[in-house]
Amino acid sequence: xxxxxxxxxxxxxxxxxxxxxxxxxxxxxxxxxxxxxxxxxxxxxxxxxxxxxxxxxxxxxxxxxxxxxxxxxxxxxxxxxxxxxxxxxxxxxxxxxxxxxxxxxxxxxxxxxxxxxxxxxxxxxxxxxxxxxxxxxxxxxxxxxxxxxxxxxxxxxxxxxxxxxxxxxxxxxxxxxxxxxxxxxxxxxxxxxxxxxxxxxxxxxxxxxxxxxxxxxxxxxxxxxxxxxxxxxxxxxxxxxxxxxxxxxxxxxxxxxxxxxxxxxxxxxxxxxxxxxxxxxxxxxxxxxxxxxxxxxxxxxxxxxxxxxxxxxxxxxxxxxxxxxxxxxxxxxxxxxxxxxxxxxxxxxxxxxxxxxxxxxxxxxxxxxxxxxxxxxxxxxxxxxxxxxxxxxxxxxxxxxxxxxxxxxxxxxxxxxxxxxxxxxxxxxxxxxxxxxxxxxxxxxxxxxxxxxxxxxxxxxxxxxxxxxxxxxxxxxxxxxxxx
DNA sequence: TTTTGAGTTGTTCGA
DNA sequence: GTCGAACAACTCAAA
Numbered sequence: 001x002x003x004x005x006x007x008x009x010x011x012x013x014x015x016x017x018x019x020x021x022x023x024x025x026x027x028x029x030x031x032x033x034x035x036x037x038x039x040x041x042x043x044x045x046x047x048x049x050x051x052x053x054x055x056x057x058x059x060x061x062x063x064x065x066x067x068x069x070x071x072x073x074x075x076x077x078x079x080x081x082x083x084x085x086x087x088x089x090x091x092x093x094x095x096x097x098x099x100x101x102x103x104x105x106x107x108x109x110x111x112x113x114x115x116x117x118x119x120x121x122x123x124x125x126x127x128x129x130x131x132x133x134x135x136x137x138x139x140x141x142x143x144x145x146x147x148x149x150x151x152x153x154x155x156x157x158x159x160x161x162x163x164x165x166x167x168x169x170x171x172x173x174x175x176x177x178x179x180x181x182x183x184x185x186x187x188x189x190x191x192x193x194x195x196x197x198x199x200x201x202x203x204x205x206x207x208x209x210x211x212x213x214x215x216x217x218x219x220x221x222x223x224x225x226x227x228x229x230x231x232x233x234x235x236x237x238x239x240x241x242x243x244x245x246x247x248x249x250x251x252x253x254x255x256x257x258x259x260x261x262x263x264x265x266x267x268x269x270x271x272x273x274x275x276x277x278x279x280x281x282x283x284x285x286x287x288x289x290x291x292x293x294x295x296x297x298x299x300x301x302x303x304x305x306x307x308x309x310x311x312x313x314x315x316x317x318x319x320x321x322x323x324x325x326x327x328x329x330x331x332x333x334x335x336x337x338x339x340x341x342x343x344x345x346x347x348x349x350x351x352x353x354x355x356x357x358x359x360x361x362x363x364x365x366x367x368x369x370x371x372x373x374x375x376x377x378x379x380x381x382x383x384x385x386x387x388x389x390x391x392x393x394x395x396x397x398x399x400x401x402x403x404x405x406x407x408x409x410x411x412x413x414x415x416x417x418x419x420x421x422x423x424x425x426x427x428x429x430x431x432x433x434x435x436x437x438x439x440x441x442x443x444x445x446x447x448x449x450x451x452x453x454x455x456x457x458x459x460x461x462x463x464x465x466x467x468x469x470x471x472x473x474x475x476x477x478x479x480x481x482x483x484x
Numbered sequence: 485t486t487t488t489g490a491g492t493t494g495t496t497c498g499a
Numbered sequence: 500g501t502c503g504a505a506c507a508a509c510t511c512a513a514a
Binding site: 152153154155233234273274277340341344348383390392393395396397398399402403462 | 490491492493494495496
């Protein structure tokens with residue numbers, strides 16, 4: 001009896017490190033023939049945005065989890081390093097693959113590289129099939145009536161929702177056929193993704209990378225968090241947010257799975273809007289690929305940013321003297337993540353109080369966040385700086401004292417990450433420099449030694465920022481209407 | 485083409 | 500303490 005033999009299919013895994021609802025993998029399994037799951041480590045192909053330290057830590061554990069999950073299906077993860085194209089050609093030759101499946105990415109350089117790889121593989125007789133695995137709605141199908149990309153979130157999200165619900169997620173394949181011989185593979189440890197020396201203790205404690213960890217996190221959030229999300233998400237001391245961002249970034253869970261789990265839940269609308277913001281960020285990066293480096297609003301090229309390495313370093317290390325800012329920056333350093341409310345506060349502080357460019361902030365977040373995602377990072381920093389899509393009005397300047405008091409009223413979050421302030425009564429936790437001498441003594445806290453005084457006075461800094469914003473307003477005002 | 489309504493997350497000031 | 504207005508127009512998106 002003759003059975004038609006398909007050639008092998010390579011599934012090039014990148015930021016879609018899961019087995020369930022993974023369209024490239026599902027289609028490979030359905031195609032018949034051997035499936036070769038492949039991870040290529042080529043940070044040099046990511047331009048200025050290779051995975052940062054925290055992302056590499058995550059990636060190591062995510063790949064390890066994926067390999068172990070694949071082995072349960074009779075398969076394994078092939079790992080290679082170095083340029084993508086020669087590796088793909090080599091793996092195809094050794095396995096007899098005549099097709100390569102992949103999920104698309106949004107990052108500009110990845111798209112260019114993928115297009116090049118596709119042409120070369122097709123020239124070598126290998127069919128290349130891209131799938132959408134990382135977005136609910138592909139950037140090209142969401143358009144204004146005029147056919148343009150959206151630059152404002154609400155109409156963008158309305159237009160998405162008008163397209164109807166995304167398809168329901170699909171289960172993982174139950175089995176994957178192995179090739180007759182596995183091509184040579186690096187070990188995951190051999191990629192050298194883990195930090196040396198090992199500073200990742202806090203991150204190992206805080207996270208469980210991988211598909212199972214993602215599903216567990218989702219289940220916990222649906223049980224404990226989603227009902228109170230609208231208010232709970234603003235309390236950094238509480239576990240009111242989903243904390244799915246790193247899992248989503250690495251594709252350990254798909255947005256379709258998230259959507260499907262949330263759709264009929266009480267209180268899920270506000271949360272799904274956040275998934276919408278993720279979609280919007282990818283939409284904007286897709287259509288405006290220069291935005292990781294340049295402001296979307298070109299007049300911001302003239303903004304009078306200040307070079308201030310000392311204060312930038314104080315911000316990075318959590319030594320600004322504003323406890324809510326410092327707690328956030330230290331949470332980031334310790335756990336690779338920061339609560340969303342606090343991200344806005346620290347970002348506003350860097351950009352508006354210190355007048356340091358949003359690019360510096362974006363670069364620091366890129367290196368330290370486990371959920372570092374070029375689309376989200378870019379959109380959110382530009383949003384804070386006022387130079388991006390649907391940006392915050394420039395006069396919206398967060399007051400770190402008020403924000404601290406409002407969203408961390410007991411100073412619980414501050415005490416957790418700035419332990420020097422633990423013994424101060426809650427009423428002084430957000431303003432230690434205003435605490436009476438006796439309170440400081442009782443807390444055994446010496447200002448400037450144990451904890452710094454504010455590196456800028458917020459009131460002064462706020463006025464300075466408003467003036468700085470006026471300089472680009474004044475010059476860009478078409479009051480001196482362009483002579484025609 | 486022109487018009488119209490609207491726009492994630494804030495703060496301060498003065499009544 | 501609470502409340503509304505001002506902050507500054509501008510751009511976006513749809514009708």
